[in-house]
């Protein structure tokens with residue numbers, strides 16, 4: 001097979017740009033999109049070793065330049081107990097937490113560090129307190145490439161620990177995430193100081209190529225044969241959703257699918273600028289006040305139009321859920337299916353119940369939730385409260401205490 005990448009072009013005015021171009025269209029401000037040759041059939045006989053099975057549908061990278069830790073081909077798990085509880089015919093969970101650093105960002109970090117080698121760059125930089133920071137740091141270590149991660153002044157230590165173990169250069173920046181323009185300014189200054197380093201900030205308006213690895217999530221779901229009616233996607237910048245959308249569109253153009261799933265953009269209430277824009281019928285995302293939600297990985301007050309377009313094109317909708325709904329869903333999927341996802345992933349699960357109760361979907365339909373990160377990355381510390389577990393005061397009294405515990409059902413599982 002040969003690589004099918006053609007060019008980057010503006011999604012509004014179709015002006016083409018070099019593959020390594022980093023920004024919006026200079027003529028009309030549109031977001032750029034990658035284009036591929038889509039003639040022939042989509043291949044189906046993969047070895048299922050990593051996302052690089054789909055290398056022909058990614059920006060071109062020579063095989064010797066690929067930086068991989070085995071990312072991709074995450075499980076797409078039927079979740080019948082959860083489906084029954086929420087009252088939907090079928091639910092699958094796409095476990096992106098099974099990627100090497102525990103989140104979907106590994107797909108992009110793998111492409112990003114491979115491009116560093118392909119393009120002969122000296123290092124990488126990005127802004128992220130969380131999953132992207134961990135993924136880019138890990139893949140930089142794998143590639144033995146220098147890495148700078150900009151983080152906020154008060155970055156949460158739970159996720160920082162994972163970033164720091166890979167030993168990137170860290171710089172705390174006060175006000176980093178105040179607005180899209182503050183982020184843009186920080187990254188532009190980093191690029192000025194480090195002209196030979198690659199900006200790996202994962203946001204299509206800055207970095208259109210980094211959406212590309214998320215098409216592989218659509219390919220993997222489609223290769224599982226049964227296509228869900230809906231895909232629920234947690235949204236911060238919107239890259240994951242727009243990448244999945246692109247993947248399904250490509251499969252449809254290649255004749256592999258006769259229909260594509262409706263995409264649902266999910267955010268936390270209090271940090272839902274993209275959902276608001278979809279509901280109001282706007283063509284761009286308006287910046288809101290300081291974002292407040294328990295879902296830290298999608299706590300944003302800005303967004304971009306690519307995710308709005310992707311949702312509309314698919315016939316889907318946007319929905320936001322409360323902290324209480326999110327935290328309940330995180331516990332429920334663990335009890336129902338043995339799946340521990342991070343808080344920001346549970347928004348997708350919580351949104352199914354909300355969508356059903358609002359009549360946005362029917363009980364006889366099916367849905368996949370994209371569970372973006374592993375549970376150990378982000379959970380409430382109160383969930384590890386020992387006082388909720390009964391105690392046997394000595395080993396010799398264990399059997400007596402255990403009989404009482406079993407009889408009264410005082411265990412967390414039965415609660």
Ligand SMILES: [Zn+2]
Pocket residue numbers: 010011012013014015025026027028029030
């Ligand atoms: Zn343009």
